[in-house]
Amino acid sequence: MIANGLYDFIYGIALWILQVVAWFFNNILAWFSVGAWFVSPGVVEFLTTLLVALVVFIVGFLVSITFIWEERKILGRLMDRRGTQVGFLGLFQNFADGLKTFIKEHIIPDEVDKQLFNLAPVLLIAMSCFMICLIPIGPDFFMANLNSGLLLVFAVFSLAPFAILMAGWASNNKYTVMGGMRAAAQLIAYEVPILLSVAAVVVLVGSFNFMEIVSFQQDNTWLIVPLFIGALVFFISAIAEVERIPFDLPEAEAELVEGWMTEYGGFRWGLIMLSEYVRGFAACGVLVLLFLGGWAGPDFIWPEVWFLIKMFMVFALFIWVRGALMRVTTKQILGLGWTKLMPLALINLGIAIALKMGGWL
Amino acid sequence: MAEMWLNMGPQHPMTHGLWNLRVKVDGETMTEAEPVIGYLHRGWEKITENRKYPQIIPMADRLCYGASMSWSHLYCLTIEDLMEIEVPERAKWIRTIVLEAQRIGSHLMWLAALGTDLGSYTVFLYPVRERELFLDLMQNLCGARMTYNYPRIGGVRNDVPANFERDFTRVLNHFEKRLSDYEALCDQSTVFRMRMEDVGYLSPEKAKNLGVTGPNLRGSGVDYDVRRDDPYEMYDQVDWKVCVEKSCDAYARYRVKMDEMRESCNIIRQCIKKMKPGAIRVKPPRTAPKGKTGWAHVEDPRGEGFMYVIGNGDERPYRLKVRSPIFVTVSAAPEMLVGYKIADVPAIMGSVDMCLGETDR
Numbered sequence: 001m002i003a004n005g006l007y008d009f010i011y012g013i014a015l016w017i018l019q020v021v022a023w024f025f026n027n028i029l030a031w032f033s034v035g036a037w038f039v040s041p042g043v044v045e046f047l048t049t050l051l052v053a054l055v056v057f058i059v060g061f062l063v064s065i066t067f068i069w070e071e072r073k074i075l076g077r078l079m080d081r082r083g084t085q086v087g088f089l090g091l092f093q094n095f096a097d098g099l100k101t102f103i104k105e106h107i108i109p110d111e112v113d114k115q116l117f118n119l120a121p122v123l124l125i126a127m128s129c130f131m132i133c134l135i136p137i138g139p140d141f142f143m144a145n146l147n148s149g150l151l152l153v154f155a156v157f158s159l160a161p162f163a164i165l166m167a168g169w170a171s172n173n174k175y176t177v178m179g180g181m182r183a184a185a186q187l188i189a190y191e192v193p194i195l196l197s198v199a200a201v202v203v204l205v206g207s208f209n210f211m212e213i214v215s216f217q218q219d220n221t222w223l224i225v226p227l228f229i230g231a232l233v234f235f236i237s238a239i240a241e242v243e244r245i246p247f248d249l250p251e252a253e254a255e256l257v258e259g260w261m262t263e264y265g266g267f268r269w270g271l272i273m274l275s276e277y278v279r280g281f282a283a284c285g286v287l288v289l290l291f292l293g294g295w296a297g298p299d300f301i302w303p304e305v306w307f308l309i310k311m312f313m314v315f316a317l318f319i320w321v322r323g324a325l326m327r328v329t330t331k332q333i334l335g336l337g338w339t340k341l342m343p344l345a346l347i348n349l350g351i352a353i354a355l356k357m358g359g360w361l
Numbered sequence: 362m363a364e365m366w367l368n369m370g371p372q373h374p375m376t377h378g379l380w381n382l383r384v385k386v387d388g389e390t391m392t393e394a395e396p397v398i399g400y401l402h403r404g405w406e407k408i409t410e411n412r413k414y415p416q417i418i419p420m421a422d423r424l425c426y427g428a429s430m431s432w433s434h435l436y437c438l439t440i441e442d443l444m445e446i447e448v449p450e451r452a453k454w455i456r457t458i459v460l461e462a463q464r465i466g467s468h469l470m471w472l473a474a475l476g477t478d479l480g481s482y483t484v485f486l487y488p489v490r491e492r493e494l495f496l497d498l499m500q501n502l503c504g505a506r507m508t509y510n511y512p513r514i515g516g517v518r519n520d521v522p523a524n525f526e527r528d529f530t531r532v533l534n535h536f537e538k539r540l541s542d543y544e545a546l547c548d549q550s551t552v553f554r555m556r557m558e559d560v561g562y563l564s565p566e567k568a569k570n571l572g573v574t575g576p577n578l579r580g581s582g583v584d585y586d587v588r589r590d591d592p593y594e595m596y597d598q599v600d601w602k603v604c605v606e607k608s609c610d611a612y613a614r615y616r617v618k619m620d621e622m623r624e625s626c627n628i629i630r631q632c633i634k635k636m637k638p639g640a641i642r643v644k645p646p647r648t649a650p651k652g653k654t655g656w657a658h659v660e661d662p663r664g665e666g667f668m669y670v671i672g673n674g675d676e677r678p679y680r681l682k683v684r685s686p687i688f689v690t691v692s693a694a695p696e697m698l699v700g701y702k703i704a705d706v707p708a709i710m711g712s713v714d715m716c717l718g719e720t721d722r
Contacts, residue, residue: 079486174367178389178703245480246552253374254478254707325552327480329704330389332555 005140007052014047015039053133056143060132063308064277065094067284070312071277071319078323101270109172109263116170121268124163128275130156131282136210138295138304150208153286154195157241160279161187164250168260179259183250185330186240189337190247194237196345197230200352201290204361214294222293226355230348231291233341235317238283240333242276244318246325247333254327284314364392367703371400375707377474378717382694382710389702394695398688401721406681413676414440414514414649422508424683425719427470428662429508430463430499432719435659437512438593439668439681443655444514444646451639452516457595458529458632459502459511460659461625465536466495467662468618471714472543475615478707479556484546491539494532501528516642526633533626540622547615557612561697561709564609571696572689575664576621577713580614582607587660599631611705611712618714648676663687663714685719 018038026035037043069084069091076083084090108114134153136142146152161183168180201223202208205216217223224231240247251259261272288294288310295303328336355361370381379400385393405424409417421436422429434456441448448456469492476484496506501522503511511518547553563573568581578585586603588596604620606613649655649672658667664686673679690713697709 075482079483080490081486174365248480249704252480252704254480255369255375255703257374323483324546325481325550326476326484326556327704328552328555329702331702 006055006142007048010051010055011044011048014051015044018044018047052143056137056141057129057132059137059141060129060135060278060281061274063311064274064281066312067277067280067315068094068274070315071322074316074319075323078320098270098274101267104266106266106268111172112263113170113172116166117263120163120167120170121264121272124160124167125271125275127156127159127163128278128282132278135282135285135289136214136294137285137307138302139211139214141304145211146209148208149210150198150202150213150286150290153282154198157279157282158187158191164260167264168250171260171263173263175256175258175262176260179250179252179256179262182252182256182330183243183260186243186247186249186333189334190237190240190341193233193337193341193345194241196342196349197227197233197237198290200227200230200345200349203349203352203356210289210294213289214296217293218296220361222291222296224291226361227291227348227352229344229351231287233345233348234287234291235314236341237337238287239318239321240337242279242283242318244276244280245322246328248327249330249333252327280315280318281311284311284318287314363387369706370397375478375710376717377715378720380691380715380717380720382698382706384698384703384706386703389704391698391701391703391706394698396691396694398691398717398720401717403722405722406683409678409681411677414645414647414678417678417681418512418514419508419510422510423718424685424722425467425661425663425716426507427716427718428463428467430459430511431467431659431661432666433510434460434512435657435661435666435668437514438657438659439655439670440514440645440649441655442657443649443653443670443672446515446643446645448516449640449643451520451637452641453594454632454636455517455521455641456512457599458629458636459499459509459517460594461628461632462495462498462529464662465622465625466492466499468622468714469495471618471662474714475708475711478711479553484543487539487543487546491536494536498528498532501525513642513645515645516640518642520641529629529633533629537623537626540619544619554612556705556708557610557615557712558608559610559612560701560705561611561614561712562609563693563697567696568609568693571693573664573693574686574689575661576604576617577614577664577690577693579603579605580617580712581609582613587658587665591658593657593659595632595635596628598635599628601628601631611708614712648672648674649678650674651679658684661686661719663716663719664690666719683719683722685722687713687716688720691715691720 022035022038025038072093073083073090084093086093086096108117131153133143134149164183165180168176201213204223205213207213243250251261261269264272288307292310295307297306364385364387367384367386368381369384370376371379376382381397383395383397384391409420412420417436418433421433424432469488473485473488499509500506503509503518563581565581565583568578569583582605584603584605589603601624604617604624606616651672651674653672654670656669658665666686667684669682671679698706701709
């Protein structure tokens with residue numbers, strides 16, 4: 001863990017809490033004589049890490065929930081209606097929905113493989129939440145600053161279809177199996193173009209570290225300018241990655257009822273839906289970090305706010321695409337991925353290599 | 362994956378209504394298809410044998426909740442043929458207008474359903490918004506919004522309300538602009554074309570042999586329209602064309618229905634111009650002779666509707682037989698479906714415009 005603003009701030013809070021605890025043990029329960037252990041650096045750092053994780057997790061979840069709100073409102077406007085009206089500007093709708101799903105009965109059908117059926121949503125939600133930790137929101141606001149952060153994000157991203165396949169298989173239902181298979185087929189379509197478009201960024205920057213990618217863009221230019229094709233490929237593939245219309249084949253509700261999550265209900269279903277928006281958060285975050293300069297922006301507001309503004313704008317594009325397009329079929333997404341996106345991503349990679357070799361960037 | 366039977370229905374998002382499409386799938390490819398209907402059977406034809414002739418009009422409304430005007434009108438035509446009644450000219454003009462307005466409303470509902478089938482809620486909400494205008498016109502005319510109970514044996518129930526012509530002209534002017542919007546949203550969308558083109562091929566010979574009628578037959582390139590080939594009401598007095606498409610796929614059926622909406626606007630405009638004041642209704646006899654038969658067929662929004670009635674010498678029919686266009690068209694479903702993917706089912710069956718109320722009766 002590299003020290004940063006958030007970490008230092010929470011380190012102070014953790015130290016203060018632990019000093020209170022230590023004082024308690026030193027003066028009132030003195031015969032335990034563990035006061036010194038509580039203020040030892042290891043314990044303080046452990047508590048700090050936990051608290052930082054909690055804060056980053058809550059922020060990520062709140063942003064994801066706000067994504068749902070943004071989707072409801074913008075999609076509503078695109079469809080010539082108002083969207084949700086619960087609470088101030090409809091902001092309370094998601095909390096009402098969460099409460100509703102929370103109090104619903106959790107039904108496990110008789111025929112399912114119970115262990116896998118219960119494990120799959122846990123895995124899916126855990127992987128989605130894991131990605132929150134990997135996305136830095138600002139120069140001083142992040143959970144982990146890893147040298148291979150970009151690789152890890154995509155490794156975690158591509159794990160989700162396996163959880164979906166598992167859920168589809170475990171549900172013991174024809175629709176869910178087909179949904180799971182489609183998730184696997186879709187993975188083949190979008191994973192290669194998205195990694196190729198990311199490779200172009202890595203070639204230019206020479207690092208997998210999000211911090212360095214952003215500081216490179218602050219020093220030079222936002223990478224969407226030289227790598228516009230790559231940003232486009234990344235955008236389209238990211239929609240497929242987070243399974244939104246037009247690429248929501250695994251849960252195509254017209255033909256597969258609700259796809260792989262047909263058998264899930266209640267709060268699990270709610271969390272699965274939320275995890276999709278968490279994945280949307282991750283996809284928008286990576287797009288902003290790689291191509292739109294991350295938190296780079298004029299100084300009059302905090303960099304974290306710039307990052308969030310850019311993220312909401314990218315997600316607005318996701319919503320626009322959803323409002324305008326229909327669902328494609330498996331064959332068509334494979335055709336799109338391999339015959340259109342892949343050559344484009346390769347051209348983009350060529351541009352990046354040319355820029356790097358020529359020394360222009 | 363081995364071959365398996367998949368029940369799409371009776372409770373399934375693809376089925377507009379209550380029917381069961383059993384398909385045998387090999388992976389995602391359909392090798393067999395078998396429509397199962399009858400879930401909505403109400404014994405309609407039997408019930409009519411215990412009702413007096415005027416009492417059957419509101420029942421005929423319930424045959425199809427999407428196009429109730431055309432069914433109660435068809436019933437009145439049949440009884441007029443049985444009782445040999447000549448309908449006043451103004452009533453014929455009014456009937457032609459409301460039938461075409463009903464056709465637009467029904468096609469809009471179909472377009473909306475097609476939108477949800479293909480996964481675009483924008484295409485669902487836009488046509489529903491415009492359908493509201495036509496429902497309002499109908500409400501002005503006869504007070505009801507879905508089941509109108511408006512045609513009468515020997516005319517129509519009431520004359521047109523004040524400002525009828527002005528309202529219709531305004532709505533049509535507005536609607537024709539909106540129709541271009543839908544075409545921009547659907548026809549110019551590559552994704553929509555990819556989903557609709559080259560699926561659900563139904564050759565002209567097969568279509569004729571299977572008894573498919575209406576827009577679905579004209580989508581297969583057969584130039585047949587009851588309104589022109591056996592004119593009823595005032596269709597021979599107005600200048601209009603039959604919309605035919607040659608490509609025989611789901612997209613052709615879509616195009617035919619879209620063109621028909623424009624053509625309906627054209628017919629309504631001409632009717633409003635040519636309509637003259639006069640009587641709207643003649644008094645029909647209460648009874649029909651025993652053993653005498655009457656029949657009529659009309660161009661329902663979904664195909665050729667046909668009714669055959671036998672008088673019983675008293676106020677009730679001896680037998681009333683309904684030929685529903687969708688009852689026949691759904692038997693062509695295997696022909697259209699086999700060989701295509703599961704993902705094409707919503708596009709193909711959505712283009713057919715299912716209505717189970719008339720199918721199961």
